[in-house]
């Protein structure tokens with residue numbers, strides 16, 4: 097039996113090293129909102145801090161990468177490691193709610209996150225960002241980041257910015273909504289696996 101079929105431990109540590117990036121990440125889904133972010137993409141540090149606080153997780157990310165090329169590889173690989181950590185932390189998903197959803201406003205922006213920890217990767221983001229960059233951060237990487245998370249966590253992740261004016265606010269609302277929806281989805285509600293098939297791989 098592989099380790100990912102064990103009962104949920106709600107925490108995981110991931111190390112991943114490639115020619116492009118090196119990422120060490122630890123996640124506790126039953127945390128208290130403690131974030132420790134050490135990597136050279138300031139906007140993503142800010143967003144993951146919000147995710148951690150608003151989901152009441154604990155998250156540590158220490159990473160380096162080829163950001164002299166651009167932020168793409170490092171953002172994608174941190175997303176990948178976060179997704180992998182979520183999947184490992186949940187094991188066979190026994191007892192968890194499985195579904196989570198939240199609408200979260202950030203001033204004039206409103207975002208929605210809907211999650212199914214289904215065991216199958218699916219990702220949809222509806223958002224009309226109006227600037228190519230948020231600070232120094234390429235706005236298109238919001239999509240890349242969450243896609244990596246959804247793929248590796250094997251969750252269905254449906255994200256939308258329903259409306260908003262300020263691109264920083266729109267992204268911030270998304271990360272907060274994702275954190276709160278995930279916290280709901282990983283709540284313990286019973287003992288068995290919530291699937292008519294009996295498994296959620």
Ligand SMILES: [Mn+2]
Nearest residue numbers: 142264265268
């Ligand atoms: Mn902010």
